[in-house]
Amino acid sequence: MARINEDYQKLKAGYLFPEIGRRVTKFCSEHPEAKVIRLGIGDVTEPLPPALIAALHKAVDEMGVRSSFRGYGPEQGYDFLRQAIADNDFKARGAAVEPDEIFVSDGSKCDSGNILEIFGQDNIVAVIDPVYPVYVDTNVMAGRTGPASDAGRYEKLVYIPVTAENGFVPAIPDQHVDLIYLCYPNNPTGMTATKAELQRWVDYARREQAIILYDAAYERFITDPEIPHSIYEIPGAREVAIEFRSFSKTAGFTGLRCAFTVVPKTLMASTATGEKLPLHALWNRRHTTKFNGVSYPVQRCAEAIYSAEGKPQVQAIVDFYLENARIVREGLKGMGMEVYGGVNAPYVWLKTPGNQPSWAFFDRLLQDAHLVGTPGSGFGASGEGYFRLSAFNSRANVEEAMVRFRKML
Numbered sequence: 001m002a003r004i005n006e007d008y009q010k011l012k013a014g015y016l017f018p019e020i021g022r023r024v025t026k027f028c029s030e031h032p033e034a035k036v037i038r039l040g041i042g043d044v045t046e047p048l049p050p051a052l053i054a055a056l057h058k059a060v061d062e063m064g065v066r067s068s069f070r071g072y073g074p075e076q077g078y079d080f081l082r083q084a085i086a087d088n089d090f091k092a093r094g095a096a097v098e099p100d101e102i103f104v105s106d107g108s109k110c111d112s113g114n115i116l117e118i119f120g121q122d123n124i125v126a127v128i129d130p131v132y133p134v135y136v137d138t139n140v141m142a143g144r145t146g147p148a149s150d151a152g153r154y155e156k157l158v159y160i161p162v163t164a165e166n167g168f169v170p171a172i173p174d175q176h177v178d179l180i181y182l183c184y185p186n187n188p189t190g191m192t193a194t195k196a197e198l199q200r201w202v203d204y205a206r207r208e209q210a211i212i213l214y215d216a217a218y219e220r221f222i223t224d225p226e227i228p229h230s231i232y233e234i235p236g237a238r239e240v241a242i243e244f245r246s247f248s249k250t251a252g253f254t255g256l257r258c259a260f261t262v263v264p265k266t267l268m269a270s271t272a273t274g275e276k277l278p279l280h281a282l283w284n285r286r287h288t289t290k291f292n293g294v295s296y297p298v299q300r301c302a303e304a305i306y307s308a309e310g311k312p313q314v315q316a317i318v319d320f321y322l323e324n325a326r327i328v329r330e331g332l333k334g335m336g337m338e339v340y341g342g343v344n345a346p347y348v349w350l351k352t353p354g355n356q357p358s359w360a361f362f363d364r365l366l367q368d369a370h371l372v373g374t375p376g377s378g379f380g381a382s383g384e385g386y387f388r389l390s391a392f393n394s395r396a397n398v399e400e401a402m403v404r405f406r407k408m409l
């Protein structure tokens with residue numbers, strides 16, 4: 001009989017969001033009259049702005065005319081989009097990234113999982129705890145971990161805790177690791193990293209010949225001018241970092257699907273015999289063999305994010321979510337709660353009142369206030385006693401959520 005990949009058996013059964021879905025569905029069927037407000041899953045709610053929709057329509061029409069019809073495009077993305085990204089997201093910020101170092105894809109979730117294919121099995125992997133579960137689960141699937149402990153920590157993975165006690169600044173490991181996932185602005189905590197903090201990671205990676213997998217999916221939510229948007233703003237990062245970007249949260253593309261990964265041509269890793277090879281060539285091989293490109297209309301739509309009309313329209317939506325985040329953050333603070341994030345990110349991370357376990361607080365919030373959030377423990381052992389609220393919702397729902405919080409506390 002055909003055999004399964006045994007590593008899948010190590011995965012913890014109750015993945016966070018299905019479990020939330022199960023509890024919410026049960027509650028709703030028992031209380032059909034309750035108007036539940038969901039501040040849980042990080043999905044956008046605002047429609048795409050007019051400049052983006054116009055670009056999408058135009059490209060769709062081109063596909064219906066023989067002279068402008070397009071079949072397969074370049075697997076790595078069309079030049080028009082790679083150039084717009086390089087100019088606007090990197091050169092404009094003093095970060096040196098060339099268009100041919102940008103690989104356009106259908107999502108950062110897939111990219112951050114797929115990237116593991118070009119790395120050897122024996123690499124030691126470090127994550128910051130709490131963590132975006134995809135980094136951990138894809139390493140489990142790839143067979144790079146042992147089994148999980150009761151607390152949900154996998155053997156062989158290196159967990160670096162961030163909590164209020166260390167100000168959510170992860171300590172540089174005192175051991176060797178080969179791959180380090182960093183996510184800034186952070187999901188779930190909503191916290192950011194300063195230039196000095198990122199410089200310490202780049203210095204560590206250079207010293208240890210490690211590679212940083214930098215997830216900047218929430219880059220556009222940065223409001224503080226001192227906070228770097230890209231790891232490549234840090235000197236030396238081109239030799240040690242891969243960066244993941246996505247249009248999902250920053251421009252409402254969670255349904256359309258478009259993202260990109262930057263692999264600098266200066267980034268090397270070693271063979272078993274110690275020969276240094278460029279990862280750019282490996283990722284190019286992987287990407288062109290297993291992926292056939294993002295659809296032309298979607299890439300034209302993504303290009304419009306950088307147009308004179310599109311830019312302010314996209315910014316207005318980001319600002320709208322940031323105002324939601326401010327309302328949640330300031331509202332909860334005013335009620336005496338301990339809150340973090342929500343300034344340069346669409347997430348607010350709060351300490352559960354009276355140190356309640358995350359899931360107990362989840363159930364209470366659902367029962368008493370008909371509000372859905374995300375239990376911090378679902379993001380890792382260090383998230384226990386914390387809770388994530390997302391700013392992706394209508395203004396009316398966010399304001400109503402604050403009213404209900406106040407009544408419940």
Ligand SMILES: *Cc1c(COP(=O)(O)O)cnc(C)c1O
Binds near residue numbers: 217
């Ligand atoms: C939402 C999110 C992404 C983006 O995923 P896509 O597949 O591009 O939609 C990447 N990283 C983190 C941490 C996220 O929260």
